[in-house]
Amino acid sequence: MDFYSFLIQLLNGVQYGLLLFLVASGLTLVFGIMGIINLAHGSFYMVGAYLAFSLAGLTGNLFTALPLGIGVSVLLGFALEWLFYRHLYARDHLYQVLMTYGLILVFEELRSIIWGDDVHGVAVPDLLSASLPLTDNLSYPVYRLAMSGVCLLIAGGLYGLIKKTRLGMMIRAGSSNREMAEALGVNIKRVYTVVFALGVALAAFAGMIAAPVSSVYPNMGAQVLIICFVVVVIGGIGSVWGALLAAILIGLTDTFGKVLLPDYAGMSTYILMALVLLWRPEGLFKR
Amino acid sequence: MSEPLLEARGIHSYYGASHILHGVDFRIDRGETIGLMGRNGMGKTTLIRSLLGHLRPRAGSVKVRGLDVTQAAPYRIARLGLAYVPEGRGIFPNLTVRENLIMAARAGLDGRCDWTYERILDTFPRLAERLANGGGELSGGEQQMLTIGRALMTNPQLLILDEATEGLAPLIARDIWTIIRGIRDSGIATVIVDKNYGAVIGLADRCMVMVKGRAVFDDVAEKLSGDVVQKYLGV
Ligand SMILES: Nc1ncnc2c1ncn2[C@@H]1O[C@H](COP(=O)(O)OP(=O)(O)OP(=O)(O)O)[C@@H](O)[C@H]1O
Ligand SMILES: [Mg+2]
Numbered sequence: 001m002d003f004y005s006f007l008i009q010l011l012n013g014v015q016y017g018l019l020l021f022l023v024a025s026g027l028t029l030v031f032g033i034m035g036i037i038n039l040a041h042g043s044f045y046m047v048g049a050y051l052a053f054s055l056a057g058l059t060g061n062l063f064t065a066l067p068l069g070i071g072v073s074v075l076l077g078f079a080l081e082w083l084f085y086r087h088l089y090a091r092d093h094l095y096q097v098l099m100t101y102g103l104i105l106v107f108e109e110l111r112s113i114i115w116g117d118d119v120h121g122v123a124v125p126d127l128l129s130a131s132l133p134l135t136d137n138l139s140y141p142v143y144r145l146a147m148s149g150v151c152l153l154i155a156g157g158l159y160g161l162i163k164k165t166r167l168g169m170m171i172r173a174g175s176s177n178r179e180m181a182e183a184l185g186v187n188i189k190r191v192y193t194v195v196f197a198l199g200v201a202l203a204a205f206a207g208m209i210a211a212p213v214s215s216v217y218p219n220m221g222a223q224v225l226i227i228c229f230v231v232v233v234i235g236g237i238g239s240v241w242g243a244l245l246a247a248i249l250i251g252l253t254d255t256f257g258k259v260l261l262p263d264y265a266g267m268s269t270y271i272l273m274a275l276v277l278l279w280r281p282e283g284l285f286k287r
Numbered sequence: 288m289s290e291p292l293l294e295a296r297g298i299h300s301y302y303g304a305s306h307i308l309h310g311v312d313f314r315i316d317r318g319e320t321i322g323l324m325g326r327n328g329m330g331k332t333t334l335i336r337s338l339l340g341h342l343r344p345r346a347g348s349v350k351v352r353g354l355d356v357t358q359a360a361p362y363r364i365a366r367l368g369l370a371y372v373p374e375g376r377g378i379f380p381n382l383t384v385r386e387n388l389i390m391a392a393r394a395g396l397d398g399r400c401d402w403t404y405e406r407i408l409d410t411f412p413r414l415a416e417r418l419a420n421g422g423g424e425l426s427g428g429e430q431q432m433l434t435i436g437r438a439l440m441t442n443p444q445l446l447i448l449d450e451a452t453e454g455l456a457p458l459i460a461r462d463i464w465t466i467i468r469g470i471r472d473s474g475i476a477t478v479i480v481d482k483n484y485g486a487v488i489g490l491a492d493r494c495m496v497m498v499k500g501r502a503v504f505d506d507v508a509e510k511l512s513g514d515v516v517q518k519y520l521g522v
Contacts, residue, residue, distance in 0.1 A: 169390035172381045179341055180377035182361040184370075184391040185441060189360075 017251020018151035027200025032238020042225025046209025077197030127216035236283030322491030370443035380423030395442030428459035
């Protein structure tokens with residue numbers, strides 16, 4: 001592989017990893033803080049992609065679709081937490097798996113009713129539709145670079161939120177000792193609602209910005225969900241930084257696996273998971 | 288008589304099927320100090336958790352300044368000016384010392400901020416040296432100071448201290464007692480649970496002695512005779 005092909009794969013791997021991080025960060029937060037195994041998390045990614053499709057169609061541009069889509073997904077997050085998820089916090093994982101699996105079916109059915117079962121595409125916004133020429137016949141799409149940049153910004157924002165703000169301190173305090181946090185006046189239920197809605201919005205946002213490169217299709221959440229669980233397990237359950245590192249590792253492994261070992265491409269990420277867990281059974285970052 | 292700061296009547300609390308509190312009455316006025324005494328397992332911690340909403344009483348009522356909070360969420364009760372230093376301290380090990388304090392910061396009910404971050408650090412200079420350390424890296428005495436400092440950050444009207452000196456070396460325990468006395472003298476009402484009965488009686492306006500989930504004595508500290516102490520506290 002020459003240098004420029006390597007560079008392209010590297011950028012693709014990092015971009016895929018960062019996108020996975022957006023989805024996985026919400027999954028690991030909700031799991032680590034509220035103790036919920038949320039199988040429907042991939043559906044939020046799918047909802048985001050379909051929202052991008054509809055809203056970009058409606059407004060004519062992905063840029064205007066994004067803020068609208070974020071608003072809708074935050075509202076969806078609040079509603080779902082209030083209607084369903086808050087009843088799961090104190091329950092056994094079996095109930096959580098049953099209900100959230102049920103939600104996947106509901107989301108797929110609703111998707112089929114609202115949007116049908118066809119595959120759709122979303123146009124890359126004009127502003128970002130160019131490609132950077134690397135050599136005479138190799139170039140790299142600006143949109144993918146922009147995706148990586150936005151994901152990095154969000155990762156930085158998430159870091160600031162969790163490490164630097166009082167809300168972040170309350171989130172961490174509540175995950176370590178709920179009763180004590182409440183005794184200090186923290187409305188932990190509201191903190192949970194906010195964390196959940198944040199997780200939904202992150203996953204949906206990932207779906208929205210991925211729509212132009214991955215297209216929009218039925219069941220697109222399932223694949224992402226599985227790989228995101230791999231990310232959460234490798235990173236260490238509940239650890240956002242673990243998820244970031246693990247997501248990039250997975251992105252690179254998957255991308256280079258497909259190029260270097262095409263026959264085993266489907267297995268490469270799981271082999272990575274097995275190796276990491278042999279080395280550190282609790283994942284890269286133990287909370 | 289003025290309205291009590293906190294008043295509970297006929298509290299019955301359970302852990303699952305076991306009936307722990309059998310109709311306990313409890314009352315504390317503004318600025319008052321109450322010593323809550325009793326041997327191991329008599330229900331002191333259970334009473335405190337019932338007052339603060341962490342354990343829902345099956346019967347009875349709890350009022351804060353006349354407001355019924357029997358069914359209120361613990362965070363709402365806390366925001367009425369009640370702060371808690373729990374048994375076992377309850378620091379957040381995954382937060383730094385600074386974060387443990389900052390996350391609790393709140394103005395008091397009357398809007399006053401007598402206890403600021405700076406004042407806490409003045410009061411507990413040892414914490415000031417360890418601001419960036421994780422809560423779990425502190426010694427027992429430092430953890431206790433952090434828990435008390437954190438409770439004060441909420442600018443409470445009532446501070447409940449459950450076994451604040453438990454497991455501390457005598458010299459450190461003495462420091463903690465000095466701090467508790469200072470808090471009491473600043474006008475904050477306090478409920479003190481401690482195995483050091485002498486120190487409790489020395490600080491308390493009133494003492495309450497619990498035996499098997501019932502209050503068997505509740506009167507001014509001076510009336511706590513040697514007989515009562517002998518019979519119910521076994522010293
Ligand atoms: N979580 C719990 N589940 C079941 N029973 C409990 C629980 N906590 C306490 N108990 C029981 O309730 C009774 C009262 O306990 P509590 O902790 O209130 O006593 P205490 O007076 O605070 O004792 P100590 O001086 O040891 O702290 C004891 O018999 C104890 O075994
Ligand atoms: Mg106790």
